[in-house]
Amino acid sequence: MDHPETAERAAALHRQAVAAQREGRVREAVALFQQALALRKDVDIYLDFGGLLAGLSQWGPAGAVYAAALKLAPDSPDAHYGVALSHHAQGRPAEAEPHYRAVLAGCPGLGAVWNNLGVALQEQGRPAEAETAYREALRHQPEDAGTWKNLAVALDSLCRTDEAEAAYRAALSRNPEHAVSLNNLGGLVLAAGRPDEAWRIGCRMVALNPADRNGWMLLGNAAHAAGRRGEAVRASAVAVRLAPDDPAPRHNLANALAAAGRRDEAVAEYRAVLGLQPDSPAAVDLAMELLGQHDMAGALALLRGALARHPDHVLAWRILGQTLAGALRPDAALDALRRAVALDPGDPAGWEDLAAAATLADRVAPSIEALRRVRRLSPAYNPALAQLVQQQRHACDWRDLPALEGDLIGRMRAGALGVPPFGLLAVHTTPADQRAAAERWARQKARGVPAVARPAVAGDGRLRIGYLSADFHEHATAYLMAELLERHDRMRFAVTAYSTGIDDGSPMRRRLTAAVERFVDLRDRSDRDAAQAIAADGIDILVDLKGYTAFARTAILAARPAPVQVNWLGYPGTMGADFIDVILADAATIPPGEESFYSEAVVRLPHCYQPNDRHRAIAERTPSRADCGLPEDGFVFCCFNSPYKLTPALFDVWARLLRAVPGSVLWLYAGNPLVAGNLRREAVARGVAPERLVFAPPRPLAEHLARHRRADLFLDTLPYNAHTTASDALWTGLPVVTCRGATFAGRVAASLLETVGLPELVTDSPAAYEVLALGLARDPARLAGLKARLVAARTASPLFDGDRFARDLEDAYRAIWQRFAPAGDPR
Template identity: 50%
Template sequence: MATSVRQRSVCEWDDLAPEDIAIGAILAGEDDHLLPPFHLLSFPGVSAKQQRACSELWTRARRTAAGASDPGLRYAFDDGRGRKMRLGYLSNDFQEHATAHLLIEVLEAHAGADFEVLAYSFGADDGQSMRRRTMAACDHFIDISDMDDQAAAARIHADGVDILIDLKGFTSGARSGIVLLRPAPIIVNYLGYPGTMGAGMCDYLITDRFLTPAASAPDYAEALAYMPHTYHPHGRRTPPGTRPGRREVGLPEEGFVFCCFNQPYKISPDIFAIWCRLLALVPDSVLWLLDHPHAAGNLRSEAIRHGVDARRLVFGANLPQAAHLARLQLADLMLDTAPFNAHTTASDALWAGVPIVTCPGETFPSRVAGSILHAVGLGELVAEDHAGYFELAYDIATEPNRLAALKARLDANRLETPLFDVSAYTLALESLYRAMIVRHRDRLQPATIGAPAP
């Protein structure tokens, strides 16, 4: 299984099937090796039920270890009445990172009269402006990078945090041991990890009705807390900037530009085959991808295997946010990945004026781009299946008037629809936090809040 994970990270797709077959044995407890849940999110054909089973197995040993480290450690909590509600955001990404870019305007918009915002950072200070901006946005910024899990949990508890919001989940660098010690009465899974973390971790998962329809609740250990439009925030204070020339970024002067700046591990063989078919049928088109030292060569080889000139793949460097938004304006259409969708890269593309075509599945990560598109008024770009995904992308690429109309609508919608309305988004998020606290004060178990419309 480790081999399969490494192969997917660099788009090396030969001989994947035997590794994929082993997933069933692992989730049935027939293999001593535990698969990190984050890796399973990008495996085609894996259900939301299987993703939950993987998370349960992954956390079982960690729950035992966290309890055994100090069996006498049981935190007591007051109900916080008579003071501001204290929100503790836990992450190592309070720096130049996608999560920080998504969240920063929410932190800045939190209502000071009702909430006290604390950030608990276990990541290095990269010395860049986003770190300083995050520190300024919070009432308290606490560096816990030198603390072990118990010391960090003790500090969070001593600060009287009412809701601890885990922004990492099972992503790289996460410290789920802090969450397992339960240093706050309410713990929320939000934004950083698109899936369930299993029983005993978080009380609530922030979501929306497209991401997790009510019928999918059994696939999640957390109670579902529904945002009214999309769970995904994106600010509007960073303008796309001045668009560079095509040759400056390695693009030809003419021709349709498909793009996808998702990480290579999100690209699946089936989706890449569709991309190659589009390149073959749309004359002079190119596919603009994120550069990766190992994946780029493999993708060129795959293109040749599909009968496409490898020179029609253009690879762009990983740039700072402002420069990336500027160059994105040169793309005509973003092609989403499946089953692990674009997240930040999707909302960035829309902010830069680039439409997206996506194809959702049944899992949380496979529905994020669809959630984002509905929140910007472009739900018709959500295809029902792979065939519809291809037809939709092909029609847009070969009908200039349709593309122009889509871009005009997107330009008009950006500041009128919910996706980029951070003020309204933050008010809705705060409403969920208040409901969580009310349930806790009334000694009620976590339950669905902000229920989706029927």
């Protein structure tokens, strides 16, 4: 038992400590509390001392004092509450929770304690229990704005956003100036796609406190979401001035600058963010901006650094994969994208990227599987369906292809967006279908692309022609174009090649570079920069050789760098674009009367629209039949078209031809092993032994041309004909049987055959095609006569007359310029 004098002395010191605390003499109060406790261990002294320390935010000592009080009075609500507050303030909500509950067990009507319990539960990741606690708190203190705000946070984390919004509004009805509720409500409505409402909330925040960075950040984010680029930059810049050392406002400003096209300033801000916060996700955004500046090495370094710190960063893996694919490193891209989809298998965009990389790597099977995953995750996503159709065609996987194609065509005719026009060329569609799809695609590609300024450039009287392509290397388009470029009249035409593709260091690349007056490599330039470079050169007629095929840079054309822009050779169909003025064709590919199916003005060349190179070398040595995998005897039907051009209906015809010509074989091109397996299965289903299909692997062009000598008859495809492959066959003396199709892509072989002087090899129905092919296989003398005519045509036909083609094309350019030239141009 305490001595009465000691107890009295302790009580006196206690009273003095409380008085000193009230008068602000904190240090003296601490000493007095300690002296009192040295004399007597009293619960009230501990509680008051704990309150003093808590008021000073000395939570560690405060906790120890409250814990001492709790030992003396285990049922004391005040002691439990002090311990709870101490644990909670030190970031230990799980330890605080039982003490809050102990308080509430004895005093269940304390709304503030229920609120604190809710916060502790929320911080432990238990929002449903936190909601219960907040609602109990509000039962006792319904006018407390802070508790309404906390309830809203819990509801939002439970994905009950409508209820969360209502709770924030309840908080603001109690306190219209509750800044946190305003800010959180603004973020909620912005995420719900209501940027104008978020803007109004941000304006309220700024009016209440112009020095609050959060209000300006909300304004910047709302303007950014609404596409008001200038306002987004201005508001975000104010937030940065208010908090220059906070990486969050700087990150927002960088995003706003990037969206406004102010790329250099955006890069500087992203770098500033990383200076403040090295592990910030801004590293990924900066990498994307560097990619826009074609700084691939810098982007790769940033991405790899970000992944070293955050190996589970899905977006970084995705962008790394996209970057590696853009650098034509598809195997490395596949590895990165497989990491991305493993981390987030429910994101269809990751699977779509994986499919694209697999396609680039010529890995058809994983591409098909990835596209099927996209379809399961996002059934209404049109690009995935279109790509799946195309990839299954590349693999000759026809098992469910008719249904997929029917679905694709139905969506396209219903006005679907995101259907790449190129994929429709090999499907049975009409010219009207192809124009409608191309027009939708062109609008998507041109959206947000401003026209570049075309400065006045002094000329020398020659017409300046620019050829834009990604295929100025070993490629089918280059094989066709090389001699034409060499034979342009330099006195009348200034010719520039604009390359957006790889430099493969090949002899063809060197030949093309030497063939033109200027060869400009734009591969590492942005679309905008590339367009400005073309405009600065004063090009009169820009000829696009890509259309909507792989690696096209349509945005360059959408920026209108030349006054006249032409679609030719690379894309056998309309581009449906108001930034393309002319399509070059001939009377076979676009017959008179079909102009309405083309958005461009149709200009026809007098012979075939397709150039040819009569200098294409054919290897002197002809491989033996055994070298080619062919039997020693028997008729050889062949088709070296890309496998995606083959169709089940066409294969039915070929199977009947094989059955009708004993000992015959069908020689096909197949760079992908899936093709051989699938086609052999299809052959067996049609009563043809699988060994009667022979597959030709890729070979250098001269060797590939030489092996044509071992074939007897080339069978064309429909609805997409042989184009360069038909020219190859005719150049080697191999007759081609074709069926005239309903669209440009299905009429090219007819144009080639009519120009080379063999119109009798053009049929107008699949039945006639089959009859003609069978008749030729059974009539060696007639076939020999056709081959002899082809030998003569190598020197006599307009198809292989490079000088004549160059003059015809130049006459067309002159006529186009006279029709479309800007007013007042004297040329």
